[in-house]
Amino acid sequence: MNNTESLSHSKWECKYHVVWIPKCRRKALYEQLRKNLGEVFHELARQKESKVVEGHLQSDHVHMLISIPPKYSVAQVVGYIKGKSAIHIARTYLGQKKNYVGMSFWARGYFVSTVGTDEDVVRAYIT
Secondary structure: OOOOEEEOOEEEOOEEEEEEOEHHHOOOOOHHHHHHHHHHHHHHHHHOOOEEEEEEEOOOOEEEEEEOOOOOOHHHHHHHHHHHHHHHHHHHOOOOOOOOOOOOOEOOOOEEEEOOOOHHHHHHHHO
């Protein structure tokens, strides 16, 4: 099974396990917000040519397995998803029309870990 993607001069399979939390770890990911947030994450990832392979919205944190092309850094994509989703939450669920300085939904940091690649795929590409 070949899971590699390709750009004009490269083949790649870069998957990352990313976890982040709401500010003050408040349990805000319930009900209506939780139902629609997955779709928002998928759309934002597509805008950065990335793909959410798997995701889980827990009551106080987000787990995501995301495939990111090598032309983007993990920090770029995760920062983009967190920032744009916070704006979406503020406008849709908190009734704010403008972005205010100091208003944030997500905590500053995140956890990221690489996911191992299938060695058979790498060997097949090299040979």
